[in-house]
Amino acid sequence: MRFVRGLVSFVLWVVAIPLLLVASGRVLPFDNVPPLPLIVAFTPWAALVTLPLLVIALFSRRWVLTVLLAVSLAGFVYWTAPFFVPPPASAPADPADAGTVRVMTLNAHLGQADAESVVDLVESQHVEALTILELTPDLEEALTEAGLDELLPHSFTVPAPDGPGGSGLWSSTPLSRPEQLRGTSFAMPSALVDVGGTDVRLTAVHPYPPLPEETATWRTELVELTEQARSDRTPQILAGDFNATYDHATFRDLLGSRFADATREWGAGPVVTWPEGSRVPPLFALDHVVVERDMPVSDVVPMDVPGTDHRALLATVVVE
Template sequence: MTATEDAGDTVSMSGPTPGRDGNRILLIVLGAALAGLFVFAVLRLVVSGVLGVDGNRYTAAALALTPFAVPFGVVLAVLAFVGRQRLIGVASALLALALVVPLVPRVVVDGGPAADGPGLRVLAFNMYFGEADARRVVDLVAEHRVDVLVLTELETDTVRALTDAGLPELLPHRISRPGAGGVGSALISRYPLTGAELAGPSTFEQPAARMRVDGVAVEVVAVHPVPPVTDARTWRSELGALPEADPDGAVRVLAGDFNATADHAAFRDLVATGYVDAAEQRGRALVPTWPRDRFGPPVTLDHVLVDTRATVDHYSTHDIPGSDHRAVLAHLRLPTPTAGVP
């Protein structure tokens, strides 16, 4: 072997090592993904979870994606272990496990109090600027014997379509505030309604009413705060201006498009005033309600909240053509008449 050949061999042996470079790239990619997951976990568990701060429009939007962070963490952990990046794998698995904790109550059925008063069936639905199929809404009301219908994004033309479809024959009483551009809302009921001012100032209409259900005093609010991606400050203010539950007064029900999920501190603060989320009590709070048949990660924005003195016998979601939301239906069991306002 000549000196020249020796030199050539030496040069070739000191050249780039594809396997080593591939490992370096894998480490960078996995490390960046882990850093993103860590930042998200801090946002959800510490900033929102402990400090009660949802932040601006971007962080509020990100918080709604918490259910997706868990599978992301699991996939990241698997990829890291396969790539022999054990430290990243362990860290990813631990972060995914931590993010599972706030999700567990949403899939566990909670029996609630032993309420044995009259039943109340509440259906809440976003009409998507009045584009939803009015006939299907009326059919759903008839099929499930709905007692109270809460509609948001209600247009004047939609009111006429609902009337033509026979809604007044099923639910003759209403407080309706239709409006262009999705601002309108309505409360439509089997029971006579008395208007009330229970919600604070809001961008969209949020009518409220009092009624009596077989001797039990009930107050219902149609909920529709502005989306946080439009104005996070106003969104927090409008959620915060919704009425707290009143343990000594009428049984309160808040229903509609909250533009918030259980991963938002503003929503959890409202629930903590004395409500239960009907979906969570039935273990179905991870069932998405928006967007339907449209692009975007599915999240749970529509809710029925009820006073903790009541219980939830049934909860379900329903597709209605024309809307980007699903309708949410809750069968409530109210406390006995003596537990409400006489």
Template sequence: MTRLNGSTHGPVKAAAAFVAGGALAGSVVFTLLRILQPESFWFVLATAFVPYAVVGYPVAAVLLGYLRRTTAPPLRGWVTGGIVLAVFGTGYHLGLTLPSYLGEHPRGDPDLVVMTLNLHLGTGDAEDAVALVRRQRVQVAVFEEVTPGERRRLLAAGVQELLPHEGGAAGRGAAGTVVFSAFPLSDSARIPLDHGSYRIKVAAPTPFWLVAVHGAQPLVAPGDWRADWDVLNQVVPELDGPVILAGDFNTTVDHAPMRDLLGDRFQDAARTSNAGWQPTWPRGLGLLTIDHVITSAPYAAISTSTYLVDGTDHRALVARLRIS
């Protein structure tokens, strides 16, 4: 086995210590954010990255294990403490992560297929979006950031040939949210969030309330983000019967407002279908899961998938649901 000589051992050890310290410190911060949920602006943003602790802790543990062998006895106890902390942190975050990969969920053919897609200020490729609706046999599609021009392009691409019923409204910039459905829509009402959001009754074979969501960005308007969640956590629990929420929430399942909403009644479709790591933003790199389909009984997720659509900055999220 090749051994490091003296000229390289020092720099390698220093690099390992630097990476281990950074990974452990960052992971501890993520754990504290997940537990304490501070509301300061930067903390809210950082909470979106909590899932990365499940990688950071093991990296720290492995590197600290390497360093411990060559650490002087007076400092070895500190390194050992770091290893123990990394092991416990790994266990804690595995407990948060594994339900996205393991567990029971419905199987078989879907009773309902729901899609959400942010069209990036009306610049998304409408033909590509409608082709995705056709390929995935989507029955309810929620589009965010639909400008009047983008709505016309969706219609020209044939979206109403597939989904003839329309709800919501187009708008300037990020304000427009439009729903296209295979089933009749009624009792539509705007929900006063920062961007266009609506509550609509969907006359599917098993009727449900659809909440089409486009929440504020905490990066741009942290106060509006909190206010939007105050509204959602007031409006949604008051809806009777089955409820499905779909859209760009600008929130992950690690944020406290989302966890408050989910509670015992609602389930995140990607998590409960054991879809695993399924980021929706940004489109190419895929760092965060901020777009969601959320269901209440009797709807439960069979599977979810994400897809790339030209011209967008989000990935489309398609959820296949079954009545359980």
């Protein structure tokens, strides 16, 4: 009997330790130490596992483990619950209004996204501003042949023939003051788009992923993006693959008091976008539409696109 109790305790602790590590990583105000960026990404899923484990620990009278799991679960609920709370005025905005813009972002997975599917989404979802990451010359040509330029005739693209470094943005209204973010591994083009008479800077975001050996690069590029975004007082929309979830401290630092994550503001739950198209279902919300806090959002939804390992993310943003 003692052996069985010991075995149960061992198994419970083996399962609990990763959950406790996730909770500990999430509560820290930094995430630039490997493997913290990888650990905290599991925060929403850790909550689902912690609850049944807490019940087992409680009924088996493992009091130390029960307390630790209870505290962790309280944290997970506190961090995740706001994603399920809709704004006070949660009626969908009308994309046809001049002061709104329908935004879509997509990581094209080394240019392998199906161009016709992308254009079909742009047309069916009434997209007015589009950012594409991992853009290649071949994909750009395929998008043109599929009719993207007829729907969104204005563009600023920086394609890359090899690797994930290319990006581009398209708009239904003219672009002005095009720029490229400085000091990043991948292209992050931006330009002003006219939304109902208001100039809004649209940026295609794609920092280096937080691989264990490249955590410093990942954080440096997000910090650079944060500094440049905050220094520009023009209203902004940042859309792309941030290679970060809301649970990453560096991403929350980017938001600060000025910006908001459209997914969290809409309150329909976390929108997981990666990985897609494999046996593993999407687990992580890496793709975001980030807006000014005074810009209401609605209809924040993911969409499948053949050929890529990311879902597209769409949002209606009210600029004025």
